[in-house]
Amino acid sequence: MAAPEGLFVLEGRPTAQLIADQLREQIVQGTFRPGQQINESAVAAQLRTSRGPLREALQRLCQEGLLISHRNRGVFVLELSTADIKEIYAVREAVELAASNTLMDAGQDQINDTCRVLKEIIRDMAKHVAVSDWQAIARLDMQFHSTFVAGTGNTRLIRIYETLAAESRMCILSLEVAYPRLDVLVQEHQNLLDLLEAGDRKGLQQAVKRHLEKAVEDLTVARLDTEITA
């Protein structure tokens, strides 16, 4: 088939996508702050490229909604309001519930494959919980959910969820310390995994719903605090 032994297709993906992926990572890691303007010349120089390819990448991220473009003024990193948080998690609920159903209808092999990866993520998560590495935990949290959705094999659902995951990480990042009680977090994900493995469709759906509703609560409450103190 493809790539027989140690040979990779050289730079198979388009440049703009590579740049967009890098920028997305920088955004969710907080290198670019919400509301901040992206200076094309500066970022292009930093990435050792010219403004052309960079602008193409920026357009991709605008389409995703991570950046917003004001004509003749430039592109800015999205600022998340409480309404945005509710929107994001409402869509996540829709996607993850659909993924739950699809996975349950899929073969046991497909479920097992997914569960195997999810187990490893939870293991990693537990490690980082031990040392309270928030950034890593946020990344693994979203990786868990992304893997879950990826288990469906639906490329469109996966692509949609990629953006949602990025936005979710921005939510979490925007309030620095958002995770209340870290051990509960690991426990909740373990619970989702168990229900998936057991094939408990109804239970899984309810657990997903509650997991996300709880997240919205934590995020909006924390945000109210920051808004009041600010």
Next chain:
Amino acid sequence: MAAPEGLFVLEGRPTAQLIADQLREQIVQGTFRPGQQINESAVAAQLRTSRGPLREALQRLCQEGLLISHRNRGVFVLELSTADIKEIYAVREAVELAASNTLMDAGQDQINDTCRVLKEIIRDMAKHVAVSDWQAIARLDMQFHSTFVAGTGNTRLIRIYETLAAESRMCILSLEVAYPRLDVLVQEHQNLLDLLEAGDRKGLQQAVKRHLEKAVEDLTVARLDTEITA
């Protein structure tokens, strides 16, 4: 507030987005055929612009998934397989079911506003059914569903559905005459509207599900025919 009397913000939207919107319309109308390569120079000249802004627009459509980019070879219009059709309608089901729930939980005013627009669309649809204007019917069909989703007010759900609507129109277009029994089509949409107006959550959900499942059946069966005859 904004635009007090007859004054509009001059060209408020970014250029790349305007070009992308035009191209998307051309794609779903079949001006660009599936699998066809987009010649940058030619299209840029046709749009009275240069390759720079055009390429930015193309990147947006690549991100959406309507175009696919092969490095150093160019961008091509998406070719829809039966697997794609199933994917698209699976995501549509997820989105529309979520929209149903959100709308039902929303206030009666919001529902009424939506229903008013939906009624007009159905009226238009009936007109075009009388003269069997397929293109118009396909457009109104998706406009009905887009309006339904837009009723939730969730901007992210709306943006996601925009792409799905475009892809759906491509599905329908790709097999020329896809609508079996036009009167039934109008009837089905009227049924959805009635259930929404009546506040019958369960009934609406089931109707949406069956409506989409039926569409997939029609599309995949029709596609099998074309593939056999081809």
Next chain:
DNA sequence: GAACTGTAAATTGTCAACAATCGGCGATGC
């Protein structure tokens, strides 16, 4: 002192030229 106007710097939007890459086609060798 406040409001308005005009200028200047910085940044984005656009363009045209250059470089790199790919697919096709004919020539060559086996």
Next chain:
DNA sequence: GCATCGCCGATTGTTGACAATTTACAGTTC
């Protein structure tokens, strides 16, 4: 006859320069 190599046209990828617009600031006027 078939496969391979190498060239050529066409198209994309990239760059730097130029034009247009916005924002901030200083100067002016009332």
